[in-house]
Amino acid sequence: MVATKVNLSSTNELRNVVDDRLPEVMGHIGYEQDFSIVDRKLAVGYVTGIMAAAVFLLDKKLGFKASYNYVVLLLALYSVGMAYFYYFTSTVEKSIKYVGYDKKEAKDKVTISTEVKDKYEPVLTIEVNLNDKSVKQDVHFNKFFNETGYLEVVPVIDYFKLQLSTLDSKAD
Amino acid sequence: MTWKGLSIVTNAESPIVVVLTGSMEPAFQRGDLLFLWNRNARNAVGDVVVYNIEGKPIPIVHRVLREHHNDKKQFLLTKGDNNPVDDLGLYKRKQQYLDKDKDIMGTVYGYMPRVGYVTILITENQYFKFGLLGLLALSSLFQRE
Amino acid sequence: MFSLLQRGQQVSNQAISALSYIAFAIIALFLAQLHFDNAYNLPSQIANIETSTNIRYSYSAGSTSAKGKENSKIKFDIDTDLSSLFNWNTKQVFVYLTATYPGKSPESSNRVTYWDKIITDPKDAKLSLKSVRGKYSVYDREFSFRERNATLALEWNIQPWIGPLVFGTLEGGQGFSFSKPEKPRK
Numbered sequence: 001m002v003a004t005k006v007n008l009s010s011t012n013e014l015r016n017v018v019d020d021r022l023p024e025v026m027g028h029i030g031y032e033q034d035f036s037i038v039d040r041k042l043a044v045g046y047v048t049g050i051m052a053a054a055v056f057l058l059d060k061k062l063g064f065k066a067s068y069n070y071v072v073l074l075l076a077l078y079s080v081g082m083a084y085f086y087y088f089t090s091t092v093e094k095s096i097k098y099v100g101y102d103k104k105e106a107k108d109k110v111t112i113s114t115e116v117k118d119k120y121e122p123v124l125t126i127e128v129n130l131n132d133k134s135v136k137q138d139v140h141f142n143k144f145f146n147e148t149g150y151l152e153v154v155p156v157i158d159y160f161k162l163q164l165s166t167l168d169s170k171a172d
Numbered sequence: 173m174t175w176k177g178l179s180i181v182t183n184a185e186s187p188i189v190v191v192l193t194g195s196m197e198p199a200f201q202r203g204d205l206l207f208l209w210n211r212n213a214r215n216a217v218g219d220v221v222v223y224n225i226e227g228k229p230i231p232i233v234h235r236v237l238r239e240h241h242n243d244k245k246q247f248l249l250t251k252g253d254n255n256p257v258d259d260l261g262l263y264k265r266k267q268q269y270l271d272k273d274k275d276i277m278g279t280v281y282g283y284m285p286r287v288g289y290v291t292i293l294i295t296e297n298q299y300f301k302f303g304l305l306g307l308l309a310l311s312s313l314f315q316r317e
Numbered sequence: 318m319f320s321l322l323q324r325g326q327q328v329s330n331q332a333i334s335a336l337s338y339i340a341f342a343i344i345a346l347f348l349a350q351l352h353f354d355n356a357y358n359l360p361s362q363i364a365n366i367e368t369s370t371n372i373r374y375s376y377s378a379g380s381t382s383a384k385g386k387e388n389s390k391i392k393f394d395i396d397t398d399l400s401s402l403f404n405w406n407t408k409q410v411f412v413y414l415t416a417t418y419p420g421k422s423p424e425s426s427n428r429v430t431y432w433d434k435i436i437t438d439p440k441d442a443k444l445s446l447k448s449v450r451g452k453y454s455v456y457d458r459e460f461s462f463r464e465r466n467a468t469l470a471l472e473w474n475i476q477p478w479i480g481p482l483v484f485g486t487l488e489g490g491q492g493f494s495f496s497k498p499e500k501p502r503k
Contacts, residue, residue, distance in 0.1 A: 064179070064185035068180070078173060199408065216428075217472070218415075218484055235411075237430045238455065239427070240458045241425060241427075247458065261377075284340075285479065
């Protein structure tokens with residue numbers, strides 16, 4: 001994977017890079033990514049996108065007056081689509097960045113959420129959820145990134161291994 | 173999509189237009205922005221309307237000089253403030269009036285000066301058009317950094 | 318904060334919202350000022366109305382057949398003060414004299430403009446004009462005016478620097494009747 005240099009002053013970019021590497025990190029630990037949430041979000045996105053395209057095509061082909069009723073209908077559906085998309089990203093998806101099942105038996109489900117609480121503080125709040133047991137912790141970005149702005153994969157892998165074993169040994 | 177939505181709400185194909193000619197000076201200058209509404213059943217004398225004539229490339233923005241209506245139709249005669257005569261010569265042969273329902277694309281209700289001049293520069297001024305495209309190309313190059 | 322592009326976006330977003338608030342404020346103040354200045358109840362005096370009706374035969378006078386078309390012209394005096402229409406947001410005032418008269422059916426009506434004037438300077442807002450000749454020779458969709466009764470009124474339109482176009486009618490409308498077409502001079 002090509003390493004990208006991150007602007008160390010942008011907490012947005014820092015978080016994005018961590019999020020992008022999560023599938024690789026979890027792959028090392030022994031989990032396989034599950035794409036159901038991502039797929040659902042994409043489906044809603046594509047449908048609304050197609051409706052938007054349809055509006056413009058209709059207008060081009062039929063002209064303003066003839067296409068009017070169809071455009072009104074499509075715009076209404078588009079708004080519903082966008083509303084659902086917004087609902088989906090804020091409730092179902094929230095800050096979930098990774099969902100995976102263990103490679104061996106596919107019975108352990110891991111969900112990882114990351115968010116930056118204060119954009120001026122280089123601290124990432126990570127919540128790891130293993131089969132309904134969860135732990136939330138603040139991690140300073142300098143644990144994962146070196147001074148020149150590159151992500152070091154090894155500390156990240158170690159961190160999550162630690163979190164998962166803590167959760168495993170936690171009482172049910 | 174907001175543009176389409178605005179177009180539906182105002183019932184005008186182009187809810188905001190840029191003034192292209194000087195025929196309504198001193199009220200409107202080239203580059204001014206006009207906001208249109210097209211849900212009115214009738215126009216009144218004095219309204220500034222936008223209409224299209226078949227075969228003419230750009231819509232015309234002029235003032236209603238005379239109107240004649242019954243419960244079904246309304247016929248309008250328009251004139252540009254800065255023109256010496258009414259628009260009869262602009263209409264099609266044998267067409268003496270504009271039909272409110274068919275020909276009028278919107279009535280001007282709001283005005284903002286000069287803001288639309290950028291679009292005129294883009295379409296008419298070659299240097300500006302290529303300069304702007306060049307700027308966009310340059311900025312997209314630098315963004316990847 | 319993080320890059321030039323982000324700072325640029327922030328600035329432009331704030332600029333756009335600031336400009337829209339300013340535009341709202343301008344429009345609200347403009348309309349309020351018109352109300353305070355009593356712009357909507359201005360009086361006017363129209364007097365010495367003289368109309369003449371002639372049959373004309375050119376296409377620009379409305380004629381589409383050998384029969385021709387009745388055209389009406391007007392001469393009038395006008396006295397009014399439009400100073401209340403001029404405030405900091407007024408770019409020009411368009412004044413126009415209209416005549417409203419009925420059509421054949423009860424739901425039909427006609428309104429025609431005989432004369433208009435553009436006033437850009439508030440110093441020119443007081444109109445006291447005598448024997449003004451109408452600018453336009455008007456014709457109806459019918460061939461003849463049938464000496465119908467009409468109401469003359471002076472209407473105005475304020476063209477703002479920013480904001481909505483405002484319309485109004487001055488009080489003091491007068492009635493008149495279209496005259497019988499004059500016999501063409503030999």
